[in-house]
Structure formats: structure tokens, C-alpha cells
Amino acid sequence: MTRLQSRPSGHPLQRGSRSDGLARRRPRRRRDTIWLIGPTVAIIVFFFIGPVIYNGVLALQEVTLFQAGGTGGTWVGLDNFVDLLQDQSTYAIFGNSAFWLTVVTVAARIVLGLGLALMVNAVILGSVKLRWLARSLVVVPWAVPPVVAIVLWKFLLDPRDGAINEILVGTGIVEAGIPFLQQVSTVWLGIQTIVVWRELPLVVLTILAGLQTISPEQYEAAEIDGAGWWKRLWHITLPNLRSSIAVIALLTTIWTFNNFIYVWLSTKGGPGTFTEVLGTAIYREAFVDYDVGRASALSLLATLVMAIFAVVYFVRVYQRRGEDS
Amino acid sequence: MSRTDLRFVVARARRKGNRAGTVRGTIAILAIFAALMLFVAPVAWMFVISVRPADEMGNGLALPTEITFEAFDKVADFGFIQFFANSLIVGVISATISVLLALLAAYGFSRRRFRGRNALLFTVVLSQLFPFVMLVTPLYIIFGQLSLIDSYLGIIIAYVAITLPFSVYMLLGYIDSIPASLDEAAEIDGAGTLRLIFRIILPVAWPGLVASWIYAFTLAWEEYLLASVLLTSPDKRTLPVAMAGLFGEFTTQWDVVMAAGVVATVPTLIIFLILQRRLVGNLAGGSVK
Numbered sequence A: 001m002t003r004l005q006s007r008p009s010g011h012p013l014q015r016g017s018r019s020d021g022l023a024r025r026r027p028r029r030r031r032d033t034i035w036l037i038g039p040t041v042a043i044i045v046f047f048f049i050g051p052v053i054y055n056g057v058l059a060l061q062e063v064t065l066f067q068a069g070g071t072g073g074t075w076v077g078l079d080n081f082v083d084l085l086q087d088q089s090t091y092a093i094f095g096n097s098a099f100w101l102t103v104v105t106v107a108a109r110i111v112l113g114l115g116l117a118l119m120v121n122a123v124i125l126g127s128v129k130l131r132w133l134a135r136s137l138v139v140v141p142w143a144v145p146p147v148v149a150i151v152l153w154k155f156l157l158d159p160r161d162g163a164i165n166e167i168l169v170g171t172g173i174v175e176a177g178i179p180f181l182q183q184v185s186t187v188w189l190g191i192q193t194i195v196v197w198r199e200l201p202l203v204v205l206t207i208l209a210g211l212q213t214i215s216p217e218q219y220e221a222a223e224i225d226g227a228g229w230w231k232r233l234w235h236i237t238l239p240n241l242r243s244s245i246a247v248i249a250l251l252t253t254i255w256t257f258n259n260f261i262y263v264w265l266s267t268k269g270g271p272g273t274f275t276e277v278l279g280t281a282i283y284r285e286a287f288v289d290y291d292v293g294r295a296s297a298l299s300l301l302a303t304l305v306m307a308i309f310a311v312v313y314f315v316r317v318y319q320r321r322g323e324d325s
Numbered sequence B: 001m002s003r004t005d006l007r008f009v010v011a012r013a014r015r016k017g018n019r020a021g022t023v024r025g026t027i028a029i030l031a032i033f034a035a036l037m038l039f040v041a042p043v044a045w046m047f048v049i050s051v052r053p054a055d056e057m058g059n060g061l062a063l064p065t066e067i068t069f070e071a072f073d074k075v076a077d078f079g080f081i082q083f084f085a086n087s088l089i090v091g092v093i094s095a096t097i098s099v100l101l102a103l104l105a106a107y108g109f110s111r112r113r114f115r116g117r118n119a120l121l122f123t124v125v126l127s128q129l130f131p132f133v134m135l136v137t138p139l140y141i142i143f144g145q146l147s148l149i150d151s152y153l154g155i156i157i158a159y160v161a162i163t164l165p166f167s168v169y170m171l172l173g174y175i176d177s178i179p180a181s182l183d184e185a186a187e188i189d190g191a192g193t194l195r196l197i198f199r200i201i202l203p204v205a206w207p208g209l210v211a212s213w214i215y216a217f218t219l220a221w222e223e224y225l226l227a228s229v230l231l232t233s234p235d236k237r238t239l240p241v242a243m244a245g246l247f248g249e250f251t252t253q254w255d256v257v258m259a260a261g262v263v264a265t266v267p268t269l270i271i272f273l274i275l276q277r278r279l280v281g282n283l284a285g286g287s288v289k
Helices: A020-059 A065-069 A079-086 A088-120 A123-127 A131-143 A146-156 A163-170 A184-212 A216-224 A229-257 A261-267 A278-288 A292-324 B003-015 B023-051 B054-059 B070-077 B080-111 B117-127 B132-145 B152-176 B180-188 B193-222 B225-230 B239-249 B254-288
Strands: none
Touching: A020 A292, A020 B080, A020 B117, A020 B132, A020 B152, A065 A292, A065 B132, A079 A292, A088 A131, A088 A184, A088 A229, A088 A278, A088 A292, A088 B023, A123 A131, A123 B023, A131 A184, A131 B023, A131 B254, A146 A163, A146 A184, A146 A261, A146 B023, A146 B239, A146 B254, A184 A229, A184 A261, A184 B023, A216 A229, A229 A292, A261 A278, A278 A292, A278 B132, A292 B132, B023 B070, B023 B254, B054 B254, B070 B080, B070 B254, B080 B117, B080 B152, B080 B193, B080 B239, B080 B254, B117 B152, B132 B152, B132 B225, B152 B193, B152 B225, B180 B193, B193 B254, B225 B239, B239 B254
16 A cells, blocks of 8 residues: 555545646546546456346346356345355354454464564574575465465375375374364364465565564664563564554455365365355355355355455555555 | 585674674574475475375385476376466466556556546455455356356456456556656657556556566466366366366376476466565555555
8 A cells, every 4th residue: 555655645535636737638638538447447347346236136036057147047035145044054154264264364374474574584684694585485385376285285184195194103193194184173274274374475575564664773772771572572563563464464354254265175165064164155056056046145145244344444544544644 | 505504604694793693693593494494395395296206105205216207297198288378378468468457547547537536446446355256156157148158268357357456556556656747748748648658657667567467477377266167178277277177186196286286386486486575565565564
């Protein structure tokens, strides 16, 4: 949001018209505005707004994937929603998405991300000129496409050939390899490890960017006052990082809550339906069971929950712009 | 990093009278790199396994006794040269279209005032937060009716659409920081809008364009859900979909699966390592600060 802040006066949504002296040119300008913005707006309407509205229409029907493109389904009013809300598994799916997939991994990403960012930013690395190496290493998992990351971790966590079980068995911590992704007691830990590992670099980079904005004078002053490392972390670093952390926590929450790929490719929602989340449930309803009406209704319920986070995000962003200007 | 290298840098730091010369400093550096090595170890292991002979799978964590590219041959037999080309073509075309459209739109949002501007800008930002899994069912049906299923045109439209919001937003910042007096001067000289954008704006905003292009390309390169739903014939698959398919087929042939992973990872890894310095400033700083 720097770009929006860097405007000379206020943020773009509040700024009035500029360059009144050029009023005579208005007609030409208005015409070229259409072809400047038009293509982008058309694509966004076609790809985002259209499908969202169509989704709402489908949610009111009993319709299969094949009927939807052809003969159409039957109108059933709010039946799909009633069914979903009476179904115990819907609550389990929301619970899994909200807690095991999102809350746990976002919290872990913030804590570990802060730790890694502080390491990479450590003064001592600068003094031996190795910060570039640390920064390069820390982005590596982010360069691994999610599909590859999941398959790689399925290998690492494999009970027979996986490196993690080789280490655990080799050091005598366990007697036989643990089937991490196949059993209820460890499956969430496995999925969470994959999500956190792959998505950690973004959090590290964000916090790293936040760290660059803290002025060295603050630390020098604290050092002169005799504040130790922990005191400086608690009283200077963390308060200064508050907004970076808040925004990245919100964004990762929004992106993770509906995530499909991590659970789908690592467990397909199993064992049984133990790790079923919103993303996999919507996909399963639509593309495995072909029940498009139910899939659309579930999407809408998930969107409602997401809207709450989106509102918090926007309030936060606009508040910050207000403070800055 | 070898131990002698480390001793050298530590000695250099000590000469400078730095904290790094202390035992505590050395331990801190070692601890930091130990943690980072652990963090990247999975990727390193993927590279190792991809060149280790298949019959050494029982050797556990042992390094390869010889280096073989047999696994890569099998990956090529599976059609990965085609899939690599598919991903490359789809990624390059969609990223280029996305950046060009975003440049025009960002210029419009920055330099023009019109009714509904705020609402449109808000919609652009909002669509950035939209989860694809909710769009995928209605999109599949709409694309089906427009014969866009199983066509590169369809998937390119999809990737342009999902990358446009962030690109517009990122470029808006770059263009906003260019003084309007620059393009007003060019306008008085009689330059048309398009000429003005390419002559005045583009040279100044190119770091933003590069960042947007890389962002759009990477997203297309890594995307799985839309590609798996919208592209149905096997030879049109992109790398992520092919990778998932290969894994389903060769579940226990880890060397083959890891070799495919290496093929899919190397391009983005190169881009990221070259750009790591800029990433801190652009992506993270830009989107969150």
C-alpha cells in the first residue's frame, strides 16, 4: 500500500479532481478512459463478478454439473442452505478450515517468520557480509511450486522411504516409521508442516521489510540506556512491526481459509473425512459428486465468513492510510 | 560454507574490531546458518534424490554413490518436455497480456477522474482476495458454454484475470509516484495517450512492470486448480497438473517424482534467487507496508 500512500494528497479513493485548467480536454479524456480501464474492468466482471452472481443462482437449484450447462436444474429455494446447516459435517468442515488449517498455521507462520526475519536481519550477518546468502536461502521454499512442495513433503514424511522417518528410526526415537499423513493423530501436523514451510518466506519477507523501516537511532538510544536484546525486541522491534504483522496475518488468513490444494493433494480430506476443509468440500461436491447446487451454497457460506475478514482488512488498511497522511 | 571460509570471515571481522570476532558471534552465525540449512534441506534433498540411482532408495539418507540422470529420462518419456513448454507458453503469454492491460488500467486510474472510479478501484482490490475454489464451479460451466474448456485461450484468460488485480494495484503506485507534470508536458507537445504511456511512463515504471510480470508468470507457472479443471486433454496439461498426475502413477518411484519436481522448480528458483534483493522491497514492502 505504499504506492497509494505515496500520493501527494490523501489516498486515491478520496482525492478530488485535479488539473482543472485542462477542463477543455475533458471529452477526449473521457473517451480514452474507457479503453484504458475498459479491458481490465471487462475481464474482472467476466471472471469475478459474473461467476459470483451465477454462483448465487446455482445455489438456489438442485442441479448437476452436466445439467447446469444444458437443460438446467430445478428451483429449490433455500433447501441447499437448510440441508447444509442441518448437516453435522458442515460444522466439522468449517471447524477444520478455521482452526486446524488457518489459525494454527497463521500463528506458526507469524512466530517462525519473526524468528527467521530477525536471524536474517541480524547485525552480525551484516558485519561478516553474509546477509545476501541468508536472504537467498530464506526465499527458497517460496520458489517451489505448491504441488511440488506437497509431493516433496509426502516423500519426506513417507513411513518407509521418507527422510524424516529415517532420522526418527535411525536415532532410535521411534521403532517403526510413522505414517504421518495416514493416521488421525498426526495428519494435521503433517499438513500444517507443509503449509507453514512453503508459505513462510512471504511472512519473513514482509517482516524483513518492516524491520528496515525501524530507525537505527532507536536501537542506539536503547543500547545507551543499557537495554538488553530481549528488552529491545519487546520495546522497540515488536511495537514497530505491529502493523506489518497485522496485515500479513489478515492476508494469510484470508488466503489459507479457502485453500484447496494443500489438503487435497496431501490427504484428499482423509483419513475418511477427517481433514475435509472448505476448499476440498466445495471441489468434491462439484467435481466428484456433481452436486453443483450444494457446492455453490457452501461457497456462499464460506464467502460470508471471508467477508468478515475482508472488512477487517479494509478497515485496517484505510485506518493506516489515515494515520500516515 | 566450509569451515576455513568461516574462519576467514570471522578473522576479517575481528580485525575490524567487530562483535563477530567473539566466540558468541561465531556461534550466532553458525546457529543462524544451521537453521537456514534445515529450512532449505527439503529442496536440497529433492535435488539429491533426483540424481541418485533408483536402487539406492534403500540406502536411506546416504548420498548417491554415482550421479545418474535416468530419472530425468523417465520424466521426459512421460511427456514433461511438452508440459514444460505448455507452462512456459501459457505463463509468458498471460503474464505479458496481464502487465500490458494493468499498465493501461493503472494509468487510467492514476491520471483520469471519472464517475465510479472509487467503486471500480475498490472492486479491483477486493477481487485480489477472492478464493478461486469458489469461482471454479461457475467458471467451469460458463467456460464450457463459451467453448473455452480445454483451450489455451481459456486458461490464458483465467490467468490474466487472476493476476490483473494485483498488477494494477502495484503499477498504480509506480505511476502515482511519477509527477503528472511530466505527461502534461508531453501532452502539450501533442503526444497521444498511448505514445505518452510508452514514452514517458514505461521507462520510469519498468521496475514495477518487471515485478508484475514475474508475479504473473510465477502464479501461472504454479497454479494447479484452474489448470486441472479447465484443461482436460492430457497433452495440454501444465507442469503442476502433470506433476500431480505423475505422482499418482509412480507413487513409489521417488527418484522420478523428485526429478519432475526439480524440472518444475528450477525456473522459479532461478528467478527468485536473482531477484531476492528486489523481492524484499517490491512484493513484501509494496503489498503490506
